[in-house]
Amino acid sequence: MVRRKKDSDSNDNDKRPIHRKQSKKITNDDDEESSTRTPSGTLQVRNKMVRQLLYAKLKRSKSKSKLKERKARQQSDEPREEPKTIEKKRLRDETWVDENDQETLDDISNDELNNYFTRQADSTEPKLLLTSQEGFPTSFTNKFLKELARILPNTTYFQRRHHPIKRIIKKMNKLGYTDLLVVNEDHGKPCTLYISHLPEGPTMKFRLTNARLSKQLRSNRGKSCAKLTVRPEIILNNFNTRIGIRVGRLLAALFPHDPQYKGRHIITFHNQRDFVFFRHHMYLFKNEKKVALQELGPRFTLKLKSIQHGTFDALYGEYEWIHKPKHKMDTERTKFFL
Amino acid sequence: MTIRFNVLAGSESGIVKGIDTTNNGIYVIHKPAETYIDAVALLEWSLANNEIDYMQAFIATKKNNILRLKFADESIQQIGTINRSSPLRGLAYLDEDRFVTCSENGVLSIDRITKESLVSEIEANAGPDISRLRINPFNRTFLGTGGKENDLKIWSIAELMKNEKTKNKSVIFQAKNVRPNTVRLRMPVWVTDFQFIDERNRCLVVTGHHQIRLYDPQSNARRPVNEIEFEQYPIMSIALLHSSNNEHFIVGNTQGEMAQFDIKRLSSSAIVHKYKGVIGSIRSIDTHPTLPLIASASIDQYVRIHNADTYQQVSKFYLKSRLTSVLFSPHSISNREEQQEKNVETINKEIENDEVWSQFKRKLTKESSDKSSSKRFSFVFNHFHNLYAYSSTFSHITSDGNITMVDIGHKASSPRRAIAEAIVKFPNSDTYQSYFNVTTKKGDARLCSKIAGILAAKRTSDLIPLCHQLPLSHIDIEYEHRHEENEVLVRCICSTNYQTGVEMEAIVGATIAAVTIYDMCKALSKSIEIRNIRLIEKIGGKSSIPLK
The missing domain is CATH 2.130.10.10 (YVTN repeat-like/Quinoprotein amine dehydrogenase)
Known part of the structure; x- marks a missing residue:
């Protein structure tokens, strides 16, 4: 009240009409000027309704002018600029794998998973063991684990109870398993995935987020997950750096060779900005020309946390790579590790 | 190469x-x-x-x-x-x-x-x-x-x-x-x-x-x-x-x-x-x-x-x-870029302004970015063995810098003796003579200082923090008068049969005896000096210093 009085006392002219005029002028005349000024910042219209009205007008005019510009650009013959996405601006560091670099290729091909990829006689088909963290998983994690066991070929689900992982690995080595998957949970949701390749390693730790069951997927129309009986096709996208290829090779080695394309199942590991998306699809051949994809589920997202040399040994194992936020690894937005 | x-x-x-x-x-x-x-x-x-x-x-x-x-x-x-x-x-x-x-x-x-x-x-x-x-x-x-x-x-x-x-x-x-x-x-x-x-x-x-x-x-x-x-x-x-x-x-x-x-x-x-x-x-x-x-x-x-x-x-x-x-x-290893730059500069001295600027900028950024690289690497082949410093051990200081009292429990008792001396220098012959002939205001300085020295040696462990208490078997204070130099040499001789040495007792005894002489004679002159407090002999135990 006092303030309003003061205003009216000090100013001889009525202030509000002038403001309105000014704002109108600006919105009508000059697009550039209006774009630089915010209505609330410089004009200070005190009536909220008027202010909102003005702001809406300003926005409309802006979008109109933008549309005009865009149309003009489309009609002109100038070559189209490439959209600037973070992926396009990505910084390629020295670990980016060059296909001509024999030394790096040697390093990649001489890793612990070499037996699987060269299909040596002593390498057996992947045989996985899936288990949870110590104790008993909550219902959602339990369901998720069981779906995962259905999707991944040749997988056994093992009730962890209170067995230590190192002892499980010892037993698995005797029984000829090739990989151990451990899903940890937090607040009733799966949060971490360990993949340990046997018998020599490596062990990778991923953060697991956005886990969805098949039933929860809209495209699946509430159907529950059926056991995958065919060998699926595997797609690994955008694994480019040395660490990326190491992760890609570990993920690929979870699945058997020689996919049965007739089964139409695809499993994708899509890496985008260091997030690895797991998806399970099925081709739908609608007619001879049209093909559609149906997502079957489950789905989840992985983010690499660490790579450890050897089989699972969190305390005494040697780490090849750890994501260390405190060591200023994430300073650039356009820098990625995978 | x-x-x-x-x-x-x-x-x-x-x-x-x-x-x-x-x-x-x-x-x-x-x-x-x-x-x-x-x-x-x-x-x-x-x-x-x-x-x-x-x-x-x-x-x-x-x-x-x-x-x-x-x-x-x-x-x-x-x-x-x-x-x-x-x-x-x-x-x-x-x-x-x-x-x-x-x-x-x-x-x-x-x-x-x-x-x-x-x-x-x-x-x-x-x-x-x-x-x-x-x-x-x-x-x-x-x-x-x-x-x-x-x-x-x-x-x-x-x-x-x-x-x-x-x-x-x-x-x-x-x-x-x-x-x-x-x-x-x-x-x-x-x-x-x-x-x-x-x-x-x-x-x-x-x-x-x-x-x-x-x-x-x-x-x-x-x-x-x-x-x-x-x-x-x-x-x-x-x-x-x-x-x-x-x-x-x-x-x-x-x-x-x-x-x-x-x-x-x-x-x-x-x-x-x-x-x-x-x-x-x-x-x-x-x-x-x-x-x-x-x-x-x-x-x-x-x-x-x-x-x-x-x-x-x-x-x-x-x-x-x-x-x-x-x-x-x-x-x-010499900096290759710098060398090249030098060569370039000598060959064609006329460079356009822009290029000079860009080079200047490059140099600036380089110098600021890696401070340690170019100049600090230029040094001569160095034998670092000379740099190894000999670190002597202190018995009262642990390796992490704390102080400690030495445990002497496991040591065997042995006869030990230590002699320390101090010199009291009088400024002129008048003061010296009045001290020597006991004409001072307070009385016999020599007798008093002898008793003070013996008492002090007995209480050394109270004064020195990490010094052990030990039973002294004998304390003696001797005086040596040097008339030409107007000075008195106070000598304290301590002996014991114990696990640790008596050099601290001897030094304290000599010091306090000298200080007492000063106290007794300070009415005559304030500029009496106490000099050269030192250990001259230590016998027995791990290390012995013979009489100098």
Whole structure:
């Protein structure tokens, strides 16, 4: 009240009409000027309704002018600029794998998973063991684990109870398993995935987020997950750096060779900005020309946390790579590790 | 041919690479015919005239092949293969073409280089699961071994070489495991690496259970003199920081955490700095012989150079294979860009303004970005042995700088005597005469000071903080008058039959007797001086000083 009085006392002219005029002028005349000024910042219209009205007008005019510009650009013959996405601006560091670099290729091909990829006689088909963290998983994690066991070929689900992982690995080595998957949970949701390749390693730790069951997927129309009986096709996208290829090779080695394309199942590991998306699809051949994809589920997202040399040994194992936020690894937005 | 590189790194592929830290160049020095068959296990310097020869290095592979690398022409020469069932964990070059090696299964041997192969001269058993053998760089007649469930042993090479009989005596120090913990469980032993820190064989040991331990073979303790912990993961490597006069050391663990510690302040606050930037397990660390530079080789395939003064990462080099070992040589390498720039400037002096500006800018940015690189590398070949400082021991000061009273409980009593003296100088003959003839205001100064001196000597342990109480058997104060110089020499003689010496009692007695003379005579003159308080004789106990 006092303030309003003061205003009216000090100013001889009525202030509000002038403001309105000014704002109108600006919105009508000059697009550039209006774009630089915010209505609330410089004009200070005190009536909220008027202010909102003005702001809406300003926005409309802006979008109109933008549309005009865009149309003009489309009609002109100038070559189209490439959209600037973070992926396009990505910084390629020295670990980016060059296909001509024999030394790096040697390093990649001489890793612990070499037996699987060269299909040596002593390498057996992947045989996985899936288990949870110590104790008993909550219902959602339990369901998720069981779906995962259905999707991944040749997988056994093992009730962890209170067995230590190192002892499980010892037993698995005797029984000829090739990989151990451990899903940890937090607040009733799966949060971490360990993949340990046997018998020599490596062990990778991923953060697991956005886990969805098949039933929860809209495209699946509430159907529950059926056991995958065919060998699926595997797609690994955008694994480019040395660490990326190491992760890609570990993920690929979870699945058997020689996919049965007739089964139409695809499993994708899509890496985008260091997030690895797991998806399970099925081709739908609608007619001879049209093909559609149906997502079957489950789905989840992985983010690499660490790579450890050897089989699972969190305390005494040697780490090849750890994501260390405190060591200023994430300073650039356009820098990625995978 | 000039030397192209100053850091040498060995990898699991078997390739040895040289790094030029000045111009950020990487060169392949040695590449086996087939990679990934045999990994490089160790890199060690050679020896010339009992000092480290930075022109030659030895490469030991996992299959126990030993190669010699000459820096001058970058040539590789095969020396021979050591026949062992397990890989070598340590290699040290002795004089006269001999190596001392230790394999993982504990075969410690001295091998001689013959024309084509290596011949084992002496073999000894160092126990199972050896993880490292290192020679004492300050006194190359001693070496140490250690491993899993195989605590630190220090060996004398001379004893080892003598004959079969003395071989058992060649272990001059065998560490003892620390005491069981509070629930009486035995503490596991896992020595991963160690470093000798002086010529008296003091040794810093890092373990797989994240401890850093200091052993002192000179003391009677076989258990570690000092122990601290670093993080929660196995410590893989340790190196002394030569630029800090070997008073600091660097450790690295399996998580890629690298930290600098101070030997003199080994306590929980000993950590000087935790370095940033390493993201894989550190297999090996080496420091520059003179400059504050640290090279770390880790299995994330990078060699990183850190500056120990600014604590910043200077540069990193991607070597395309998991690394196992690194060596830092003192060779200085001229800055190639600067040279080129100089040449360019001399050839065409007329450069357009823009170019001058761009060059100027480039120079500015370069200088600001890597402060340490170009100019600090330009130094002359330096023998860092001269820099090793002899650190004498104080009986009242522990290795971490705290004070302590010496425990003399285990010592045997022995007759001891000490004599100390002090000189009281009178300014002129008048004052001296009045003192001598007892014409002072207060009375007989000599008698009074004698009693004061005896009383003071009896109460020495009350005055000196870490001095022991002891039963004095005799105290005497003597006077020697020097009439020409107008001075009195006060001499205090103390004797006892006890476990510790009486030199402090003698010094205190002499001092207080002299001070009492001053007090008695201060009415005559204020400028009487007390001079030359000193110990002149000490007899009995560990060390004796005869009468001067």
